[in-house]
Amino acid sequence: MDNVAEEAWESREEGEELQKSEIFRIPSGIPGLDDMIEGGFPFPSVVLVAGSAGTGKTTFSLQFLFAGAENGEQGLFFTTLSEPTHWMLQYSSNFSFVKKEYFGNLVRYVDMGSMLNRPVDEILSYINEKIAETMPQRIVIDPVTIIGNIVRDNYRKFLFDLTNSLKSWQAVTLLTGEVKPGEMYPVEVSYAADSVILLSLKAEGNARRKYLEVLKMRGTDHRTGAYPVSITREDGFVVLRARF
Ligand SMILES: Nc1ncnc2c1ncn2[C@@H]1O[C@H](COP(=O)(O)OP(=O)(O)O)[C@@H](O)[C@H]1O
Numbered sequence: 259m260d261n262v263a264e265e266a267w268e269s270r271e272e273g274e275e276l277q278k279s280e281i282f283r284i285p286s287g288i289p290g291l292d293d294m295i296e297g298g299f300p301f302p303s304v305v306l307v308a309g310s311a312g313t314g315k316t317t318f319s320l321q322f323l324f325a326g327a328e329n330g331e332q333g334l335f336f337t338t339l340s341e342p343t344h345w346m347l348q349y350s351s352n353f354s355f356v357k358k359e360y361f362g363n364l365v366r367y368v369d370m371g372s373m374l375n376r377p378v379d380e381i382l383s384y385i386n387e388k389i390a391e392t393m394p395q396r397i398v399i400d401p402v403t404i405i406g407n408i409v410r411d412n413y414r415k416f417l418f419d420l421t422n423s424l425k426s427w428q429a430v431t432l433l434t435g436e437v438k439p440g441e442m443y444p445v446e447v448s449y450a451a452d453s454v455i456l457l458s459l460k461a462e463g464n465a466r467r468k469y470l471e472v473l474k475m476r477g478t479d480h481r482t483g484a485y486p487v488s489i490t491r492e493d494g495f496v497v498l499r500a501r502f
């Protein structure tokens with residue numbers, strides 16, 4: 259116990275209940291989600307956002323960063339896909355939550371595609387260097403699973419080193435994970451993450467519905483089960499209240 263904790267312990271009233279949850283949380287920026295997770299993401303922590311292509315991982319992550327920016331928080335978006343920045347801007351700019359004035363300052367974009375053939379410790383130092391430059395409260399690595407396709411042998415160790423180092427910064431990090439056919443979520447990443455959010459698509463007649471499910475969240479009495487979500491230009495990524 260450190261001194262502050264020790265003093266707090268000693269000065270508590272006789273018979274006083276220990277404070278239940280002292281976990282500090284930040285709002286996710288996703289309407290409907292914070293109600294499911296006791297107010298927001300534990301800070302600091304690492305959250306895996308897993309799903310197959312088109313389930314909304316990138317949209318979810320951008321909305322998380324822009325919500326922080328509205329609050330004056332610094333955001334950092336690492337892409338592993340080697341997409342030029344103008345592409346990303348073009349695709350995302352028709353969402354009403356994307357405010358162009360935040361790009362390049364409160365929402366920074368780092369293309370790490372060219373880094374990925376380097377040894378894993380260099381990838382890790384590069385990420386840490388970029389974080390140290392802006393000291394963001396919100397970080398995204400989209401998608402982290404690309405690194406697994408490239409490094410293979412050292413992937414588990416890399417993920418543990420990565421998540422440990424991310425937690426030592428004062429930030430919440432979203433790692434997005436592509437889910438392969440037949441797999442529910444990328445298991446290696448889930449071991450290293452504090453929380454796992456699963457995004458999915460289910461065929462219903464001719465339509466495909468999108469869902470969100472909180473599989474685990476450390477220190478949080480979260481809701482369980484899959485909730486339908488909608489993704490629209492006007493409202494972005496929203497968790498709908500009704501459960502199917
Ligand atoms: N600019 C946009 N405007 C409206 N809807 C979009 C836009 N971009 C994506 N979407 C919707 O969000 C879905 C998920 O996109 P995305 O977040 O890129 O998924 P993922 O990163 O999981 O592949 C798309 O299939 C589409 O329905």
Ligand SMILES: [Mg+2]
Pocket residue numbers: 315316317400
């Ligand atoms: Mg994506």
